[in-house]
Amino acid sequence: xxxxxxxxxxxxxxxxxxxxxxxxxxxxxxxxxxxxxxxxxxxxxxxxxxxxxxxxxxxxxxxxxxxxxxxxxxxxxxxxxxxxxxxxxxxxxxxxxxxxxxxxxxxxxxxxxxxxxxxxxxxxxxxxxxxxxxxxxxxxxxxxxxxxxxxxxxxxxxxxxxxxxxxxxxxxxxxxxxxxxxxxxxxxxxxxxxxxxxxxxxxxxxxxxxxxxxxxxxxxxxxxxxxxxxxxxxxxxxxxxxxxxxxxxxxxxxxxxxxxxxxxxxxxxxxxxxxxxxxxxxxxxxxxxxxxxxxxxxxxxxxxxxxxxxxxxxxxxxxxxxxxxxxxxxxxxxxxxxxxxxxxxxxxxxxxxxxxxxxxxxxxxxxxxxxxxxxxxxxxxxxxxxxxxxxxxxxxxxxxxxxxxxxxxxxxxxxxxxxxxxxxxxxxxxxxxxxxxxxxxxxxxx
Amino acid sequence: xxxxxxxxxxxxxxxxxxxxxxxxxxxxxxxxxxxxxxxxxxxxxxxxxxxxxxxxxxxxxxxxxxxxxxxxxxxxxxxxxxxxxxxxxxxxxxxxxxxxxxxxxxxxxxxxxxxxxxxxxxxxxxxxxxxxxxxxxxxxxxxxxxxxxxxxxxxxxxxxxxxxxxxxxxxxxxxxxxxxxxxxxxxxxxxxxxxxxxxxxxxxxxxxxxxxxxxxxxxxxxxxxxxxxxxxxxxxxxxxxxxxxxxxxxxxxxxxxxxxxxxxxxxxxxxxxxxxxxxxxxxxxxxxxxxxxxxxxxxxxxxxxxxxxxxxxxxxxxxxxxxxxxxxxxxxxxxxxxxxxxxxxxxxxxxxxxxxxxxxxxxxxxxxxxxxxxxxxxxxxxxxxxxxxxxxxxxxxxxxxxxxxxxxxxxxxxxxxxxxxxx
Numbered sequence: 001x002x003x004x005x006x007x008x009x010x011x012x013x014x015x016x017x018x019x020x021x022x023x024x025x026x027x028x029x030x031x032x033x034x035x036x037x038x039x040x041x042x043x044x045x046x047x048x049x050x051x052x053x054x055x056x057x058x059x060x061x062x063x064x065x066x067x068x069x070x071x072x073x074x075x076x077x078x079x080x081x082x083x084x085x086x087x088x089x090x091x092x093x094x095x096x097x098x099x100x101x102x103x104x105x106x107x108x109x110x111x112x113x114x115x116x117x118x119x120x121x122x123x124x125x126x127x128x129x130x131x132x133x134x135x136x137x138x139x140x141x142x143x144x145x146x147x148x149x150x151x152x153x154x155x156x157x158x159x160x161x162x163x164x165x166x167x168x169x170x171x172x173x174x175x176x177x178x179x180x181x182x183x184x185x186x187x188x189x190x191x192x193x194x195x196x197x198x199x200x201x202x203x204x205x206x207x208x209x210x211x212x213x214x215x216x217x218x219x220x221x222x223x224x225x226x227x228x229x230x231x232x233x234x235x236x237x238x239x240x241x242x243x244x245x246x247x248x249x250x251x252x253x254x255x256x257x258x259x260x261x262x263x264x265x266x267x268x269x270x271x272x273x274x275x276x277x278x279x280x281x282x283x284x285x286x287x288x289x290x291x292x293x294x295x296x297x298x299x300x301x302x303x304x305x306x307x308x309x310x311x312x313x314x315x316x317x318x319x320x321x322x323x324x325x326x327x328x329x330x331x332x333x334x335x336x337x338x339x340x341x342x343x344x345x346x347x348x349x350x351x352x353x354x355x356x357x358x359x360x361x362x363x364x365x366x367x368x369x370x371x372x373x374x375x376x377x378x379x380x381x382x383x384x385x386x387x388x389x390x391x392x393x394x395x396x397x398x399x400x401x402x403x404x405x406x407x408x409x410x411x412x413x414x415x416x417x418x419x420x421x422x423x424x425x426x427x428x429x430x431x432x433x434x435x436x437x438x439x440x441x442x443x444x445x446x
Numbered sequence: 447x448x449x450x451x452x453x454x455x456x457x458x459x460x461x462x463x464x465x466x467x468x469x470x471x472x473x474x475x476x477x478x479x480x481x482x483x484x485x486x487x488x489x490x491x492x493x494x495x496x497x498x499x500x501x502x503x504x505x506x507x508x509x510x511x512x513x514x515x516x517x518x519x520x521x522x523x524x525x526x527x528x529x530x531x532x533x534x535x536x537x538x539x540x541x542x543x544x545x546x547x548x549x550x551x552x553x554x555x556x557x558x559x560x561x562x563x564x565x566x567x568x569x570x571x572x573x574x575x576x577x578x579x580x581x582x583x584x585x586x587x588x589x590x591x592x593x594x595x596x597x598x599x600x601x602x603x604x605x606x607x608x609x610x611x612x613x614x615x616x617x618x619x620x621x622x623x624x625x626x627x628x629x630x631x632x633x634x635x636x637x638x639x640x641x642x643x644x645x646x647x648x649x650x651x652x653x654x655x656x657x658x659x660x661x662x663x664x665x666x667x668x669x670x671x672x673x674x675x676x677x678x679x680x681x682x683x684x685x686x687x688x689x690x691x692x693x694x695x696x697x698x699x700x701x702x703x704x705x706x707x708x709x710x711x712x713x714x715x716x717x718x719x720x721x722x723x724x725x726x727x728x729x730x731x732x733x734x735x736x737x738x739x740x741x742x743x744x745x746x747x748x749x750x751x752x753x754x755x756x757x758x759x760x761x762x763x764x765x766x767x768x769x770x771x772x773x774x775x776x777x778x779x780x781x782x783x784x785x786x787x788x789x790x791x792x793x794x795x796x797x798x799x800x801x802x803x804x805x806x807x808x809x810x811x812x813x814x815x816x817x818x819x820x821x822x823x824x825x826x827x828x829x830x831x832x833x834x835x836x837x838x839x840x841x842x843x844x845x846x847x848x849x850x851x852x853x854x855x856x857x858x859x860x861x862x863x864x865x866x867x868x869x
Contacts, residue, residue, distance in 0.1 A: 029514070036513050039839050042795030043811070045819070064512045103792040104840055 013271075015187035015264050019297065022188045022323075023087075023113060031117040035064040038109045041100055046111060049098035051421055052079035052430045056095060060114055072122030073134050075115055080159045080433070081152055083123060083198050084181050085426045086116035088189045090286070092319045094426070123201050133204035138165035143443050146171065146229040148220075150210050151179020152425045153235030153415025155202055156432025157439075161233075162207035164440045169229070170208065173215035179237055180416075181425060183262040186290035188297070190265075216387035223390075226410055230446075231439050234388070234398065234406065234413035235432060238381035238423070244282070248340035257281060257291035257378035264294055276374025277301045280349055281329075282337055283378030284308075285315035291376045292329045303329045304370055308336040308354055309361060332370075336363060346375055383417050395419060403442070404435035410446070412439055448751035449758045450744060452486075454702045454724040455617035455642035457575045459548050461486040462715065462747075462759060463740050466645075466706050466727035467552035467578060467621075470737070472526060474536035478543070483737035484744060487548025489619075489645070489727060492525035492580045493533055494554055494592075495565055499524040507654035507664035507671075509680060518680030518708075519730055520654040522665060522672055524586045525554060530565075534572040541573040549573075550619060553610075554580040554592045562606055563613035570614040577614060579606055579641075581632075582623035582648025585674050594648070597623035600635035607639025619704055621645040622688075624681075629688040633698045643702035644692060645727060647685045649675025678730035682708025686721060690770045693722025710739075712746025719759060720766040778861050779853035782830035782846045784809070784823045790843040793819040797834035797844060805833050 026034060038060040046056045054075050062071035075082035091097075091112040099108035125131040143166045147154045150172035158168040176182050178195040185195075203210075214220045216236070225232050241256045243249060253276065263273055279300045281292040284307035292305045305324060307314060310333050314321060325331060332351070339350035348371045352363045382396050392399045392407035397419045404412045414420065414431025421427040450461040464487035465471050465480050471488040480488055501524055509518040526533055541549055551569035555561035566577055581603055583593030596602045607620050620636035622629060624647040636644050653663045653673050663671030685707020692698045705723035709715055710731040718726055731739050756762045786797070786809075798821050801809040808827035812820050823834075835844040858864055 033513055039794045039796060041793075042799035043819075044795070045793070045817070048817075066512075100792040100794045 014268050015270060018270055019187040019191055019294075021087075021191050022186075025120065026110070026113050026117045031063055031114060034110050034114055035060045037101070037106070038064075038114075039100060045098035045100060046095040046109075049095050050079075051094070051424070051426045052085070052433070054078045054082065054095075054115075056111055059118060060109065060111070063114060063118055068118055068121045069125065069134075071118035075119055076122070076134060078433070079426065079429050080156055080202055081181070081198060081425060081429045082115055083119040083194065083201075084152070084185075084190070085429065086112050086119055087194065088181075088185050089424065089426050090317045090320070093317050123197065126201060126204065127197065133201075133206075135159075135163055135205055137162055137205060137207055140167070141165040141443070143167070143230040144169065144228075145439065146225040146232045147235060148216060148222075148225070148232065149173070149179065149235040149237060149415070150177035150199075151235055151237050151415060152181060152428035153237070153417075153432040153435075154179070154233065155199065156429040157233045157235060157414065157436045158208045158432075159202050159205055160433045160436035161439065162205050164436065166207070166230075166440070166443070168208045170210040171214040171216075171220050171225070172210055172212050173236075173239075175212045177210055177212075179235075179428075183265055184258055184287070185265075185425075186261065186294055187264055188294070189290075222388065222408075222411065226408070230410075230443060232411045233404075233432075233435055233439065234391070234411060234417065235415040235428070236383070236388070237416045237428075239384035240382045241377065242380040242382060244337055244340075244377060244379065246337065246340050248342065248346070251340060251342050251346045252344060253342070253346035253373055254340065254375040254377065257283065257287050257376040258381065260291050260376050261287070261294065264298070270298065273298065274374075275300055276372065278370075278372045279303045279374045279376065280370055280372045281305045281376045281378055282307075282349075283380070284313065285378060285380070286317070286320055288376075288378035289316045289320040289324050291378055292324050293327045295374075295376070296327045296329055300374075304332055304372075305329050306332045306335045306337065306349075306351060306370070308334070309356075310334060335368075336361075338363075338367065340375075341369065346372060348372055349375060381416075381423075403438040404431065405438070405442075410442075412442075448748045448756060450748060450751075452725050452759045454704055455576055455619060457548055457617060459486040459725060460546055461744055462719065462723075462725045463743050464488055464548065464550075464704070464725060464727045465732060465737075466729040467492050467550075467580065468729040468733075469523065470729060470732050473528070473533075474540060477536075477540050477549075480732075480737045480740075481540070481544045481547050484740045485547070485737065487550065487575075487725075489550040489552050489578050490533065490537060490574070492552040492554055492583070493530055493565070493569060494525050495561060496530050498527045498529055499587075501527045502667055504665045504667045507674065509654050509676075509678075516678060516730075516734055518654070518676055518678035519733065520649070520652045520665075520674035520676045522585050522667075522674040525580070525583070530568065534568065537569075537572040537574060548575050550576045550578050552578040552580050552621070554583070554587060554596075556591045557596060557602055557606070559609050562609040566610045566613045570616055574616065576617035576619055576642075577610055578619040578621050578645055579610060580621050580648070581606065582621050582625075582646075583675065584623060584625050584649055584651045585672060594623040594625055594651075597621075597632060597648070598626055600631045603632050603635035604639040607636050607641045611640035617642040619643040619645045621648055623648045624684055624688060624707075625651045629691050630695050630698065633692045633695070633701065637698055637701045641701065643704055643724070644698075645704040645706055646692070647681065647688055647707045649677045650681050650684060652676035677708070678734075679708040679710050679714075682710075682714060686717060689718060689723055690721045690767065693764060693767045694770055710734075712743045712750060715743055715747055716750055716762075717766075719763050721770065722764040722767050724763070774858050776857065777855045778858060779851065779856045781849040781851055782832075783825050783828045783849055784830070784832075784834050785845045785847045786821055786823055786834075787843050787845065788820065790840050791821065792840055792843075793821070794839060795819065795821065796837050796839065797821055800833055800837055805829075805831055809834060 059071040059074040096108040181195040335351040341348040415428035467489040551574040581597030587593035588595040620641040705718040706727040
């Protein structure tokens with residue numbers, strides 16, 4: 001029986017108020033102490049492990065010398081969403097995994113927390129003390145670029161293109177900017193409406209306008225944007241989700257995990273969030289973990305995360321899987337959903353146990369049922385193809401050159417909708433930045 | 447357990463750890479707390495003629511590391527600002543209550559025979575074991591013709607030392623300032639004047655930092671600052687050098703050394719003793735952590751001596767003096783090369799960039815296909831400077847290995863390339 005998130009939540013509380021930071025931010029003294037732990041490596045491996053190539057040893061050295069605004073500038077000059085990445089990046093498999101301390105007797109430097117310390121400092125200077133935006137625009141180029149999607153890729157593109165002197169119009173399908181930063185990350189990673197604050201900060205450079213509720217399709221089309229602008233950047237992300245392919249998948253109680261997370265992030269009253277008592281999350285990526293942990297934190301009684309392969313094959317990092325277990329999520333591995341049970345409303349899911357044989361995943365024939373009144377699907381997302389007609393795709397994503405050019409002249413793309421790297425905010429920011437630099441060069445010749 | 451008793455200027459002490467003349471030894475209550483904590487002796491805060499001086503508000507500044515660790519302190523405090531008689535009565539009382547502990551009376555006066563002799567006699571009458579002449583204070587008092595203004599003139603050091611030696615029959619320690627060009631001139635003058643011991647170093651002249659908001663040196667007194675005396679672990683290398691110079695000079699043999707300067711722990715203490723110190727004085731470390739730090743100084747020194755088989759302080763006192771020589775006596779044929787333990791290396795690259803940018807380009811940097819970074823010493827280019835070994839964050843990862851070359855001990859004066867050698 002479906003109930004609401006009542007056990008753990010008082011009346012009229014939003015996610016921004018209810019969820020605490022997963023990693024508590026560092027105070028000034030702790031930040032300097034942690035910065036002191038950094039060896040200031042030469043040609044540091046952490047820089048190479050960062051998809052945006054932030055000069056990590058330099059920004060940490062700047063924190064150590066008390067030049068915290070300078071540290072933030074070092075971060076943001078490579079990654080304008082350094083604030084979100086400091087919160088949401090799986091640092092344990094990126095910069096912090098590359099920290100040379102891992103090779104010795106020490107623990108890795110808390111690069112994510114230090115990055116947050118620096119970026120929060122600068123953003124506070126700007127928002128509280130009305131400080132200037134840290135980047136300057138080049139002289140007006142007279143060129144005007146359209147961006148589709150106000151997510152990390154689109155906004156990163158817009159900021160860099162604006163820095164390079166171009167005017168940018170962003171068309172966003174939803175009514176708020178930020179994309180997955182605003183809608184798709186767990187609330188405990190983005191407390192206090194950080195995604196919105198970051199967009200305000202980013203827009204401070206000027207030269208960028210955002211039009212909301214303008215999805216590609218009826219009024220906004222690729223073709224008319226291309227006609228009206230000097231270039232177009234597509235940063236639409238992955239708007240569609242994968243299906244289980246089972247009969248009864250449309251029963252009440254079965255929904256996409258990404259929608260569940262969006263509801264939590266957007267509600268002004270967590271009590272209104274529909275929450276089952278026995279919840280199954282299907283999938284092995286970070287979205288599955290985000291959904292499962294939030295379901296548990298909101299008061300879900302039994303939360304099971306079911307994944308068809310083993311822990312090593314999970315998309316989620318070991319840290320994230322531990323986080324789920326620590327929060328009381330039961331993790332079922334080698335379990336593939338094979339049937340939905342119920343009439344109109346889901347009552348149980350049937351799983352078949354799996355194994356690897358010769359590198360191939362096969363069912364063992366043994367099945368078991370888990371009673372449930374809510375199923376959250378987190379088995380991957382895909383591009384919404386219909387409105388991107390004319391653009392060539394490859395393996396389910398937009399095909400782009402190394403300069404982020406799509407198959408159509410003057411249309412560029414980046415972020416989750418292309419295959420540039422992992423589907424992470426930090427990769428989307430890198431795509432946006434690099435694509436803007438590529439478009440700038442392209443515009444000089446066109 | 448090793449015997450930590452020591453004797454300096456004929457005065458016996460239960461251990462070599464004394465508190466130097468400074469705020470911690472300002473009055474009865476502090477000194478009693480110090481003795482309760484285990485300190486072997488104190489040099490009472492410097493006494494002058496009445497009326498007592500008046501001290502400033504805002505007295506100390508600090509040189510801080512990034513993590514707020516104190517590298518050094520400076521101060522602009524003057525000598526005791528309490529009446530002479532109050533100090534002397536308190537000294538008498540502590541002497542009675544703590545008969546096994548040493549009290550040295552520190553004093554200063556203007557360059558006037560009567561002033562020095564009368565003050566010395568009064569202090570000696572309080573029962574102190576010895577008198578220390580403060581000829582080192584580099585701020586405030588020197589502007590009144592006292593402290594370092596005397597200590598920077600060897601003739602005046604000899605004169606004041608002689609006056610006090612003539613006036614009293616207890617041991618005299620002459621405290622030297624490091625703010626000179628050659629410490630030996632001051633030590634020789636003290637010896638000539640009759641001092642049984644020298645105490646060194648007093649504080650180093652310094653501006654410790656500038657307040658960039660007030661645009662004034664710190665410590666800031668109503669918007670202005672003055673130079674002060676620098677002390678703490680930062681000055682230890684300066685003090686070690688000056689102690690060693692006196693210990694190894696033929697001209698200053700026979701004078702005892704009370705070593706002062708950045709002694710924070712037993713290891714510092716052992717280093718000063720190995721360079722010839724007879725006893726030690728501590729101030730800054732106590733000001734940072736309280737009198738309790740003497741516990742580890744005692745236990746640590748004792749454990750060190752037990753491990754090395756030294757039964758008494760004298761067993762290792764001065765052992766490093768014979769190995770402290772002029773540059774001209776070093777072996778030009780000695781050759782040492784860096785060796786990087788690849789197993790221990792964590793690939794930070796600090797050795798490479800330090801050598802590449804600032805030394806001899808003798809450490810190569812390669813990245814293998816799998817991303818593994820490796821750093822290798824080029825023996826032909828390595829001059830054995832030690833820089834890489836010093837900055838490497840992993841203990842014992844970079845070892846300096848002497849090269850076996852079977853060449854004889856060869857000094858620069860004997861070196862065939864010395865243009866002055868064949869003259």
